[in-house]
Amino acid sequence: MSASPTTRPAPSALRLGRRRRAASRRRAAAVLGLLVLALFAVSLMVGQTFYGPGEVWRVILGQEVPGASFTVGTLRLPRAVLGLVAGAALGMAGVTFQTMLRNPLASPDIIGISAGASAAAVVGIVVLRVDEALVSGLAIVAALATALVIYLLAYRDGVLGTRLILIGIGIAAMLDSVVAYVIVRAAAWDLQVAMRWLTGSLNGATWGVVLPLVLAAVVLMPALLGQARQLELLQHGDDTASALGVRVERTRLTVIVAAVALIAFATAAAGPIAFVAFLAGPIAARIVGAGGSLMVPAALTGSLLVLAADLAGQHLFGTRYPVGVITGVLGAPYLVYLLIRTNRAGGSL
Amino acid sequence: MTYRATTMLVALGALVLAGILSVTFGAREIGYADLVAALGGAQDNISQAAVAQRIPRTFLAMLVGAALGLAGAVMQGVTRNPLADPGILGVTSGASLAVVMGIAFFGLSTPGGYIWVAIVGAALAAAIVYAVGSMGRGGATPLKLALAGAAMSAAFSSLVSAILLPRIQVMDSFRFWQIGGVGGATPEKILTALPFLLVGTLMSIAVARGLNSLALGDDLAAGLGERVALTRGVAAVGAVTLCGAATAVAGPIAFVGLVVPHACRLVVGTDHRWLLPLSMVVGAVLLTLADVVGRVVARPSEVDVGIITALIGAPVFIVIVRRMRARAL
Numbered sequence: 001m002s003a004s005p006t007t008r009p010a011p012s013a014l015r016l017g018r019r020r021r022a023a024s025r026r027r028a029a030a031v032l033g034l035l036v037l038a039l040f041a042v043s044l045m046v047g048q049t050f051y052g053p054g055e056v057w058r059v060i061l062g063q064e065v066p067g068a069s070f071t072v073g074t075l076r077l078p079r080a081v082l083g084l085v086a087g088a089a090l091g092m093a094g095v096t097f098q099t100m101l102r103n104p105l106a107s108p109d110i111i112g113i114s115a116g117a118s119a120a121a122v123v124g125i126v127v128l129r130v131d132e133a134l135v136s137g138l139a140i141v142a143a144l145a146t147a148l149v150i151y152l153l154a155y156r157d158g159v160l161g162t163r164l165i166l167i168g169i170g171i172a173a174m175l176d177s178v179v180a181y182v183i184v185r186a187a188a189w190d191l192q193v194a195m196r197w198l199t200g201s202l203n204g205a206t207w208g209v210v211l212p213l214v215l216a217a218v219v220l221m222p223a224l225l226g227q228a229r230q231l232e233l234l235q236h237g238d239d240t241a242s243a244l245g246v247r248v249e250r251t252r253l254t255v256i257v258a259a260v261a262l263i264a265f266a267t268a269a270a271g272p273i274a275f276v277a278f279l280a281g282p283i284a285a286r287i288v289g290a291g292g293s294l295m296v297p298a299a300l301t302g303s304l305l306v307l308a309a310d311l312a313g314q315h316l317f318g319t320r321y322p323v324g325v326i327t328g329v330l331g332a333p334y335l336v337y338l339l340i341r342t343n344r345a346g347g348s349l
Numbered sequence: 350m351t352y353r354a355t356t357m358l359v360a361l362g363a364l365v366l367a368g369i370l371s372v373t374f375g376a377r378e379i380g381y382a383d384l385v386a387a388l389g390g391a392q393d394n395i396s397q398a399a400v401a402q403r404i405p406r407t408f409l410a411m412l413v414g415a416a417l418g419l420a421g422a423v424m425q426g427v428t429r430n431p432l433a434d435p436g437i438l439g440v441t442s443g444a445s446l447a448v449v450m451g452i453a454f455f456g457l458s459t460p461g462g463y464i465w466v467a468i469v470g471a472a473l474a475a476a477i478v479y480a481v482g483s484m485g486r487g488g489a490t491p492l493k494l495a496l497a498g499a500a501m502s503a504a505f506s507s508l509v510s511a512i513l514l515p516r517i518q519v520m521d522s523f524r525f526w527q528i529g530g531v532g533g534a535t536p537e538k539i540l541t542a543l544p545f546l547l548v549g550t551l552m553s554i555a556v557a558r559g560l561n562s563l564a565l566g567d568d569l570a571a572g573l574g575e576r577v578a579l580t581r582g583v584a585a586v587g588a589v590t591l592c593g594a595a596t597a598v599a600g601p602i603a604f605v606g607l608v609v610p611h612a613c614r615l616v617v618g619t620d621h622r623w624l625l626p627l628s629m630v631v632g633a634v635l636l637t638l639a640d641v642v643g644r645v646v647a648r649p650s651e652v653d654v655g656i657i658t659a660l661i662g663a664p665v666f667i668v669i670v671r672r673m674r675a676r677a678l
Contacts, residue, residue, distance in 0.1 A: 105496045105500065110496070110499060110500065110503075153667055153671065154671075156671060162492045163670055163671070163673075165492065165496065166432070166491070166492060166495055166670040167667050167670050167671070169437075169495055169496070169499045169666075170663045170664070170666040170667040170670065171663065171667070172499075173437075173603065173604070173659050173662075173663045173666070174659060174660055174663035174664070176659070177528075177655075177656040177659035177660055177663075178660075180527075180528050180653075180655075180656050181652055181656050198510070198527075199507060199510055274503060274507055275503070275504075275507075278500075317515070318515060319514055319515030321511060321514060322514075324507070325507055325510045325511045325514065326511075327507075328503065328504060328506075328507020328508070328510070328511070329504075329507050329508055329511050331503075331504060331507070332501070332504030332505075332507065332508065335500050335501075335504060336477070336481060336501075340481065340484060
């Protein structure tokens with residue numbers, strides 16, 4: 001009588017439950033997607049002058065609308081697209097790193113990869129005076145080099161996740177001071193421009209800045225999503241994963257390069273927006289629940305965070321705050337909550 | 350004379366040398382005659398006036414460096430954590446945030462007030478980071494403390510930006526509370542900080558022997574008759590006072606407290622009765638020299654000493670992490 005239905009669910013019930021969970025995850029992701037769309041629309045409509053959805057839609061279709069064509073088409077649209085795509089890129093890359101290193105604190109902004117991209121972008125703009133497309137290129141090379149340096153420095157009889165994170169913190173501190181140094185030398189800069197490179201901001205949004213990021217996202221996000229399943233399997237350890245048919249080294253390399261490049265493009269365009277890469281994954285996990293890849297939900301959450309924080313920073317207060325200051329301030333209490341929750345659950349960081 | 354006493358004398362000699370370098374070198378070249386005249390009190394031409402400006406700056410760099418070196422050594426002893434540093438653990442950025450909040454919301458304007466507020470901020474930040482970092486399995490491991498500190502100091506400096514941005518349009522005063530520097534030294538500033546630094550130093554030195562026992566582990570230390578909680582409390586308050594006072598007069602400066610005790614330990618070993626005083630002297634030397642470098646590399650402008658210490662200190666941090674055994678992380 002070992003197979004009585006009360007002690008062990010029948011296979012069909014198991015499958016049913018799995019299907020139900022998958023459906024609820026899809027529902028949650030769909031709600032997230034709708035929220036992102038709504039915020040995107042709001043950030044196109046709201047500003048010094050309000051434009052209705054009809055006018056905004058006509059501008060997007062390419063029609064000439066007096067006033068709105070300039071305000072929405074030239075000012076708000078690149079900014080909103082930058083927020084949308086940069087947030088998604090940071091969120092997806094962040095959760096990729098967190099999954100790969102099996103540590104919620106191991107996001108690219110804490111372990112120095114964003115700092116590498118940021119330092120290269122600042123040096124490129126201030127010292128070398130190169131144009132925008134080249135800045136993205138520099139940022140990518142620097143971010144990949146930073147990742148490689150961190151990996152090599154962490155290598156001692158194999159790479160240990162904890163050592164990698166600590167070395168990343170050290171590298172981040174150095175690169176941050178390079179950014180600070182360059183900004184100090186460029187004394188003619190005003191505070192707003194400096195803030196873009198210190199905490200991240202959408203203020204520099206023009207199509208020239210946004211397009212490289214959008215193109216990168218179109219190429220890199222599918223590449224990363226294609227590896228989502230293999231990445232999940234890697235969590236069970238290299239041996240198990242390779243027994244299950246994962247080509248471990250190739251998967252890891254593809255994932256690292258794609259995620260680092262996403263971070264680099266986003267940082268070159270919007271600066272190192274504080275805490276988005278770090279927070280998107282854990283928030284997404286809370287919303288959609290565990291048991292599947294978090295890449296898409298985390299990307300949506302990242303967009304949501306950046307768009308919402310930028311709207312709040314632009315309109316809620318007397319001063320216009322750059323988006324990174326808002327996400328940084330919001331991130332602090334959530335971070336403490338997260339650390340406490342993880343620790344109480346008995347998980348070691 | 351013993352080996353350790355010789356080391357101490359060498360360090361003191363280096364400090365004198367660093368002081369001489371610090372008043373001699375800067376954005377402006379100064380002749381020997383002007384230097385001697387200015388040290389005698391003359392301020393007849395620009396060169397001599399420049400030297401007169403550099404004297405308080407040099408003293409401030411020495412005091413702050415000594416405070417941070419000592420605080421780092423004490424923190425590493427109390428937490429038994431080789432990565433402890435007032436900057437890495439977010440204590441200095443907590444102090445910075447507290448002062449900025451005081452200025453913005455409570456009309457704080459006197460340097461004396463800054464110090465009290467900075468000490469409270471440093472204490473709160475230390476408590477938060479330690480509490481967050483020591484929860485869960487394994488207690489306060491170096492990894493958890495460093496991550497909690499890095500994350501909290503990122504959060505603190507975002508808050509500093511959020512508070513300062515609408516109020517200050519000048520990059521310089523904004524920068525001071527984000528990246529530490531000793532450029533704004535005045536004799537008054539030094540005199541206000543001095544009593545706090547003295548109290549913090551006395552408290553720290555007083556527990557040197559206790560820290561030696563703590564290094565054996567809490568149980569063994571208690572067995573040896575050490576009052577563990579008291580020692581730890583006095584040491585923590587002393588270190589926090591030092592960090593708070595140093596941050597109030599020089600802004601947040603990282604890595605001095607990390608690098609200096611490690612270097613000193615290589616020379617005099619782990620006995621805190623020697624380690625603590627030597628860390629003070631070497632900290633003063635390091636910060637003074639870092640400040641000289643910052644003045645020389647970017648002539649005619651200056652680089653804040655906080656940037657230089659990060660560039661020197663972060664590689665040392667990485668070396669220490671690499672040398673630690675996997676289990677110790």
